[in-house]
Amino acid sequence: QSVLTQPPSASGTPGQRVTISCSGSSSNIGSNTVNWYQQFPGKAPTLLIYTNNQRPSGVPDRFSGSKSGSSASLAISGLQSEDEADYYCASWDDSLIGYVFGTGTTVTVL
């Protein structure tokens, strides 16, 4: 059902850099901004990145976002054990006339 495609999993050792991709289309990422959300098990999602690459106050600068064409990426630099969580991209879709979320990526710290 999700129109934004993410890899189901990503992993890295502490201190490594991990990148999560989010593939969309011209009707969503291609023409609208992208947000990224972090979600821990049993908890509500929290905003990690908004408007492609902006961090809300309190979000460490280890997290960064980028967008190119109809795709977006979230990078986690200096991976830490507390970064183990699910990550979702999201964007408005002009064709569906609604908000769409990515399929989600589970990040594991080895």
Place this chain on the structure above:
Amino acid sequence: EVQLVESGGGLVQPGGSLRIACEGSGFTFSSVWMHWVRQVPGKGLVWVSRINPDGTNVIYADSVKGRFTVSRDNAKNRLYLQMNSLRVEDTAIYYCSRDVFGPRQWGQGTLVTVSS
């Protein structure tokens, strides 16, 4: 501090109805767009609906269109989701979210279970 608190979830039979609510505080509720998003436990996030500040513009995901109705009472800082003709596949945690460049702050969610 922005707070959103959902309430009203529970067990309902297929074909039944349920209304859940979301109370906002710590911000000017009447000035913001609001979203409902749901999540089957263990699965991904699915957008349900968005409502504008004065409640005159509401859009829905196709999966709930014609069955769900979103409204708000700005005097009470409350957002509502009226769910009718509920189906087993509507079982999920329902979150409300305040819109600032998309869903920003989220409530803790309320679980709606549709089962006989």
